[in-house]
Amino acid sequence: MSRSAIQAKKQQKKKLSPAQRKFNSTIRKIEKEKALLAKWQETVSEFEVKRSETFAPLMARYNQTRAEFVRRFDKFFARKSFSGLQRDKMEYFIQETSAELIAAGFDDLREIHDSYSPESFDEMDEQMRGATEDALRDIFESELGIDLGDDFDMNNPEAVAARVAEQMEEKERQEAEGNTTKQKTAKETKKEARAREEEEKVSQSIKSVYRELTRALHPDRETDEGERLRKTELMQKVTGAYREKDLLKLLELQLEVEQIDQTMIDDIADDRLKHFIKVLERQLEDIRLEVEAIAMPLQQMSQIHSYGVVSPAQVMQRFKEDTEQLEQDTLTMEEDLSGLKTVKGIQQWLKGYRLPNAFDFFDDAAFDLPPEFFR
Numbered sequence: 001m002s003r004s005a006i007q008a009k010k011q012q013k014k015k016l017s018p019a020q021r022k023f024n025s026t027i028r029k030i031e032k033e034k035a036l037l038a039k040w041q042e043t044v045s046e047f048e049v050k051r052s053e054t055f056a057p058l059m060a061r062y063n064q065t066r067a068e069f070v071r072r073f074d075k076f077f078a079r080k081s082f083s084g085l086q087r088d089k090m091e092y093f094i095q096e097t098s099a100e101l102i103a104a105g106f107d108d109l110r111e112i113h114d115s116y117s118p119e120s121f122d123e124m125d126e127q128m129r130g131a132t133e134d135a136l137r138d139i140f141e142s143e144l145g146i147d148l149g150d151d152f153d154m155n156n157p158e159a160v161a162a163r164v165a166e167q168m169e170e171k172e173r174q175e176a177e178g179n180t181t182k183q184k185t186a187k188e189t190k191k192e193a194r195a196r197e198e199e200e201k202v203s204q205s206i207k208s209v210y211r212e213l214t215r216a217l218h219p220d221r222e223t224d225e226g227e228r229l230r231k232t233e234l235m236q237k238v239t240g241a242y243r244e245k246d247l248l249k250l251l252e253l254q255l256e257v258e259q260i261d262q263t264m265i266d267d268i269a270d271d272r273l274k275h276f277i278k279v280l281e282r283q284l285e286d287i288r289l290e291v292e293a294i295a296m297p298l299q300q301m302s303q304i305h306s307y308g309v310v311s312p313a314q315v316m317q318r319f320k321e322d323t324e325q326l327e328q329d330t331l332t333m334e335e336d337l338s339g340l341k342t343v344k345g346i347q348q349w350l351k352g353y354r355l356p357n358a359f360d361f362f363d364d365a366a367f368d369l370p371p372e373f374f375r
Contacts, residue, residue: 019270019277026280030248033287040294043312047319055323062330065337067106070098072340074112081343089350091116099124140164145171205275209250210242216257247279
C-alpha cells in the first residue's frame with residue numbers, strides 16, 4: 001500500500017500538536033480503508049469470473065440431475081411394488097424438489113408438481129408472495145411509520161423504493177415544518193448559528209484548496225501544447241477529487257504541482273487543520289460505507305456469521321469450499337441417478353432417504369443439499 005506524502009512531521013525540538021497528530025492519524029485510516037476497498041472491488045471481479053466459469057455451470061448441472069430424479073420418480077411412481085412409505089418418500093421428494101426447480105426456471109416440471117401437491121405451484125407461489133408483501137408492509141409501518149396501502153404493487157422493487165423515499169421526504173418535511181413553528185430558546189438559536197458557521201468553515205476548507213489548484217492549473221493560460229495537455233489531465237483529477245470531496249487527493253495534487261511543500265504542511269494553523277480533519281473524517285466514513293456496501297452482500301451470501309471483520313480472503317475461501325462441495329454433490333447425484341433405472345434400484349436409493357419430521361426439518365440423509373452460496 002502506497003503511503004501518502006501528506007503528513008505533518010515533527011520539527012527540531014518541536015512536538016506535533018494534537019491537531020497535527022489527529023490529521024496524520026485520519027490520513028492513515030483513509031489510506032488503510034482505501035486499500036481495503038480496492039481489495040473488495042478486486043474480490044468482486046474475481047468472484048464474478050469464477051461464478052460464471054465454475055459455480056453457475058455446476059449448479060445448472062446439479063439442477064438438471066435433480067430434475068431427472070423428479071422425472072424418474074414420476075415415471076415409476078405407479079408401480080405396485082412400492083410400499084406406502086416408499087411412495088411417501090417419492091411424493092415428498094417430487095413436491096419439494098420440483099417446487100425449487102420450477103422457481104429456478106424448470107417450467108416443464110409444473111405439471112408433475114401439481115399432480116402430487118394438494119396446492120398448485122402457482123397457488124403456493126401466490127401465497128408466498130402475499131406473505132412476503134405483508135411482512136414488508138409491516139416492516140415499513142413499524143420501523144419507518146410508512147403505510148404503502150393494500151393496493152400498492154409490492155412486486156416492483158423500484159416503485160417500492162421510490163414510494164418509500166417519497167413518503168420519507170414528506171414525513172421529514174412535515175417534521176421540519178413542525179420544528180420551525182415551535183418557538184426556539186435563545187440558547188438553541190445560538191447553538192444552531194454556531195453549527196451553521198462551523199459547517200460553512202468546513203465547506204470552505206475544501207473549496208479553498210480546490211480554488212488554489214484551479215487557478216494554478218487552468219490550461220487556457222498555457223501556450224505550450226505539452227504543458228496544456230498536462231494541466232488538462234491534472235484539472236480532470238482535481239475536478240474528480242473535488243466532486244468526491246476527496247481532500248486528501250486534493251492535497252496530494254497540491255504537493256505534486258508544487259503549490260505546497262513539507263514546511264507548509266507542518267505550518268498549517270491548528271484551527272484550519274481542524275476543519276481539514278472534519279472533511280477527512282467524512283471522507284473516511286464515506287469510504288467505510290462503500291466498503292460495507294460491497295462486503296456485506298458477499299458476507300451474507302457466503303453465510304459467514306461473524307461479529308468481527310470478514311476479509312475478502314475468507315469469503316473467497318468459503319466460495320472455493322462451496323464450489324468443491326457442489327461438485328461432489330453433483331457427482332454423487334449423477335452416480336445415484338445411474339442406478340434409478342429399475343424399481344429395485346429406486347427402492348435401494350429410498351432406503352437411505354428419510355422424511356423430515358417435526359423435530360428435524362433439515363435432515364437430508366440421502367445426500368447433502370448443495371451449498372447455498374450465491375445460489
